[in-house]
Amino acid sequence: MRLPLLRPLREAPVALLWGGLLTSAIGDQLFVVVLSWIAVRSFGTAAGYLAVLQAGVQLATALLAGRHADGFRQRHVMVAADLARAAILLLMVAAWLQAGDPPAWTLVAAVTVLAAGLAVFRPAMQASLPPLVADASLLPAANALLDTTERIARLLGPGLVGVAGTMLPLVHFVTIDALTFLASAGAVLAIIRLRPGERRPPPRREGTLASILRGFATVRRHALLFAVLCVTWAINGAWYAAFFLGLPLMITRAGVQSPFPGGGLAAYGLVISAYGSTNGIATLVLGNRRQTRRPGRMIFAGDIFLGLGTAGLGVSALLLPPGQMLAGFMASAAFAAIGGPMQDILVATLRQTELPAPDLPAAVRTFMALASAGVLLTLAMAPSVFDAIGVPQAVIGCGLICAAIGIAGMARFWHQA
DSSP states (O other): OOOOGGGGSSSSHHHHHHHHHHHHHHHHHHHHHHHHHHHHHHHHGGGHHHHHHHHHHHHHHHHHHHHHTTOOOOOHHHHHHHHHHHHHHHHHHHHHHHHHSSSSSHHHHHHHHHHHHHHHHHHHHHHHHHHOOSSGGGGGHHHHHHHHHHHHHHHHHHHHHHHHHTTSHHHHHHHHHHHHHHHHOOOOOOHHHSTOOOOOOOOOOOHHHHHHHHHHHHHHSSSHHHHHHHHHHHHHHHHHHHHIIIIIHHHHTTTTTOOOTHHHHHHHHHHHHHHHHHHHHHHHHHSSSSOSSHHHEEEEHHHHHHHHHHHHHHHHHHHSOOOOOHHHHHHHHHHHHHHHHHHHHHHHHHHHHHGGHHHHHHHHHHHHHHHHHHHHHHHHHHHHHHHOHHHHHHHHHHHHHHHHHHHHHHHHHHEEE
């Protein structure tokens, strides 16, 4: 394995972690596409309030449950989060099969538990990775490798919905997602058997507020990470509103159809797959490069890519005829996706290498809390804004916000190492 990106796979625990994350990420993408489509079809612009619930639960979990999660071994926390998410999805499948359609309470319950599980799982995973990588110089490659799981999932998951949507009932895409969480839990249990020496963190005598402030204070001492933290709410909110509310609405209202069976749902899956394709390519390119000396440039350049591509979605809906709109959506999404790895890989590596290890989970939760707050705020306003100015215009606005943040950030950190 000559590629630096693949070298961490020589370590069995890293290979297991990567395989488990990839499996569950693909299942998650199946569920996200199906949930977005069902919600928009049933509720129109009001579907955004399901995402508001998701963001609110993530925010509350990151703020309130963190100090409790820090008291357990991080790999055990990951297993518990996976099993809880599998259980709620299997409950949803059972209720769906019995009623013929997903009852509203199962949608709410699934969104709630999945959001809480992610808010617990991700900080634990970030904190668990450095001890699994024997060579510290390979940590950026390991982060990029784990980052590919979401990128590959965005390529494969929605495409599977588009291709298999006419052959497999929608309910069983949820079944598949549940099984992938069980596979992920099995992979982490195997890591525990291979590396049984993980120590339980020492107990901290701090309240909820002190736990929240500890993560914020840790990031505050790092100028670049703090700058990224301060804008993460706006970037995540704009991205989520555009891709998971605006895009399905534009496809539905314009009557965009896929060249494959499956109609608008298949078209939506193809656009998200186009996003996933360049997401994955950018991750492979960046994962095989050495850490840049001026990470601020690349991090904020990623926001510019994201913003311009997102604005392109709205422009495509305004200017292209329905027969060409799908191609415009796919090209715009593919361009926007280049920006994600430019930020995500560098930010993860900076947190793991330049922040104190005991405070890393708290720092990751702080990022997640502000990202969730941004999604919560943006999607709470999105239905009214979309109805007032039009969906394509609002999506263009989301893109311009991201691009403006990127330009300002590059100007601030252009010369800073």
